[in-house]
Amino acid sequence: MNNMSKLSISSSRPLCPRSKAIIIGASSGIGASLAFRLAEEGYVLALVSRNENKLKKLCDSINDKTSGEAVYFVHDVTDDSDIFGLFVKICSQIGGLDLFIYNAGIQFPSDPEIFSSTNDLDVFQVNLLGAVRWLNLVGERFRKLNKGHIVSIGSIAGDRGRGSMSAYSASKSGLHTYMEGFRNRLVRHGVIITTIKPGQVKTDLLKNAHKEMWPVSSEFAANCIYNAIKKRRMVAYVPARWYLVGMVICLIPSIIFRRLNI
Numbered sequence: 543m544n545n546m547s548k549l550s551i552s553s554s555r556p557l558c559p560r561s562k563a564i565i566i567g568a569s570s571g572i573g574a575s576l577a578f579r580l581a582e583e584g585y586v587l588a589l590v591s592r593n594e595n596k597l598k599k600l601c602d603s604i605n606d607k608t609s610g611e612a613v614y615f616v617h618d619v620t621d622d623s624d625i626f627g628l629f630v631k632i633c634s635q636i637g638g639l640d641l642f643i644y645n646a647g648i649q650f651p652s653d654p655e656i657f658s659s660t661n662d663l664d665v666f667q668v669n670l671l672g673a674v675r676w677l678n679l680v681g682e683r684f685r686k687l688n689k690g691h692i693v694s695i696g697s698i699a700g701d702r703g704r705g706s707m708s709a710y711s712a713s714k715s716g717l718h719t720y721m722e723g724f725r726n727r728l729v730r731h732g733v734i735i736t737t738i739k740p741g742q743v744k745t746d747l748l749k750n751a752h753k754e755m756w757p758v759s760s761e762f763a764a765n766c767i768y769n770a771i772k773k774r775r776m777v778a779y780v781p782a783r784w785y786l787v788g789m790v791i792c793l794i795p796s797i798i799f800r801r802l803n804i
C-alpha cells in the first residue's frame with residue numbers, strides 16, 4: 543500500500559544544498575516532533591506512515607512555518623509488496639538521501655491476564671520486521687555511496703525483558719542488536735548508525751504503558767534526538783539521565799528485577 547504525496551519539493555539550489563531525510567512513522571508523537579525539528583534546520587523531508595490526514599496537516603504546517611520542506615507518502619510498514627519501488631520514488635522526489643530514521647512503533651496495553659500471539663506478532667512486525675525491510679534498502683544505498691546516517695528509535699525498555707511488555711521489550715532489544723550489527727558492517731564504509739533509547743515520552747503510545755515515570759514532551763525528546771544525530775552518537779538515551787537508570791536496570795539481578803513492577 544503506498545500513495546505518493548500531492549505536495550511537491552521545489553527544485554534544488556546547487557550553491558545551497560540541503561540535507562534530505564526520510565522518517566518512517568512520522569505522523570504523530572516523536573516522529574512528528576522530530577520532523578518539525580529537522581525542518582527548522584532546513585531539511586527536505588519525506589514523511590511516511592499510514593494516517594494521510596495527519597501527514598498532510600504536518601506537511602502543511604512544516605511548509606508554512608519552517609525553512610524546511612516536507613512531502614508525505616502513505617505506507618504501512620507491515621506491507622512489503624513494493625517497498626523498493628516506494629524507496630526509489632521517495633529518493634527521486636526529495637532529490638537524494640542523507641539521513642534515514644526508522645521511528646514506527648506500537649505497544650498494546652499491558653494486561654498480565656492476556657496471552658496474545660496476535661498482538662505480540664503485530665508488535666514484532668512493526669517495531670522490528672518493518673525496520674529490517676527498510677534498513678536493508680537504505681544500508682545498501684549508503685554502502686554504495688560510502689556515506690549516510692541511519693537512526694532507529696529503540697527504547698530503554700529493550701535493555702531488559704519486562705514482564706509488563708515482553709514482546710515490546712524483545713522487539714526493541716532485537717532492533718538495538720540489529721543496529722549494532724549494521725554499525726559493525728557499515729562503519730568502515732563511512733555510514734553512521736545511531737540507536738536512540740528513549741525513556742517515557744508523552745505520546746499516544748504512552749497511554750498503553752502500565753505506569754508513567756518521568757515522561758518528557760515529544761518536542762523535548764525530538765530536540766535530544768536531533769542533538770544525538772548532530773553529534774553522530776552511536777547510542778543515545780533520551781533524555782540523557784536514562785543512561786544512568788539504564789545502567790542500574792541492567793545490573794539488577796533477575797531474581798530482584800522480576801519483583802519490580804516495571
Ligand SMILES: NC(=O)c1ccc[n+]([C@@H]2O[C@H](COP(=O)([O-])OP(=O)(O)OC[C@H]3O[C@@H](n4cnc5c(N)ncnc54)[C@H](OP(=O)(O)O)[C@@H]3O)[C@@H](O)[C@H]2O)c1
Nearest residue numbers: 567569570571572591592593618619646647742743745747
Ligand atoms: N512514547 C514513549 O514513551 C516511547 C518510549 C520509548 C520508545 N518509544 C518509541 O518511539 C517511537 C515513536 O512512538 P511515539 O511514542 O511517538 O508513539 P506514536 O505517537 O503512537 O507514534 C507512532 C508512529 O508509528 C507509526 N506507525 C505505527 N504503526 C505503523 C505501521 N504499521 N506502518 C507505518 N507507520 C506506523 C504511526 O503512524 P500511523 O499511525 O500514521 O501509521 C506513528 O507515526 C516508537 O518506535 C516507540 O516504540 C516511545
